[in-house]
Amino acid sequence: MSKATFKPFILPLLLLICALFYYFGELVDWAAWNALRENFFYGVHDIHRLLFLAPIIYAGYTGRVKGAIIITLVSLVIFLPRAFFISPYPDPLLRMLIFTLGAGVIGYLVARIRNEEEKSRRLEVTITTERDKLLKIVDSMADGIIITGPDYKIRFMNAYMVDAFGEGTGLTCYKHLHNVDTPCQQECHIPDVINNEEIGEWECTFPVGKTYEVLAAPYVDSDGTVCQISIFRDITQRK
């Protein structure tokens, strides 16, 4: 049998156990189980009530705000007979109401935390789906796309550029594309694009023998760094 089969029985069972424990002294009296007679079951029931936190918190976790409120009210119904008719101690109703209110607030907070957790999980799934969709579009483009950081390191290459130059994410653009050890002195437009936020367009010939028309624009990456996004169009045939 699966876990889901038992799920609906957890709350009623918890409440039943709590109620039996709460009225155990009366049950012992009624059934004349003298061997089980303990002073603990006939004292002030403030400690006994604490057990009800378990079903209230569980209800907040699974049934959210509505579940927490309903189980708090059901617990109140269970507390009422003792407060009304049984308890010989002072202010039984007031003590019981204060506990119920506190337990209800705890259940409500658990439900709110769970709601927020669920909301952020759904948001994460949505963002991941959207990102995957966008990457699929970018990868299926007929032009190459490269995102380069201000440190000249390649942050992203689409499938077209990977096919043409090989995977170079994390490497410097001058080393990976031009096979040189320092940034290209005349051809490089990264400082203009990133620092001056200019849109640049130029032609670039690479050691692999291909010439590309490059269109570059500033782009703010997910970490807030201003980078350069470049679109490469192969114009070798035209040349």
Next chain:
Amino acid sequence: MDPEWIIRIILFGIVHWILAGFLLNDIASRQRVFGRRKAPWVIVIIIIPCFGSILYLLFHPQIFHPDDNQEEH
């Protein structure tokens, strides 16, 4: 009537009507209920204070698992 009894009745009434409100709302939004007919459940919840609501909860525990039973609503 003893004022203490009036407080007891009022408190019991408040608890009953809050519970009934939640559960009548649940009945209204639920497509299927135990026993197929909603009217008897509405009567049970309203007529039998608190215990009618507890009875409804016993037969509809899915109210506490909204994630598993979204298709029910």
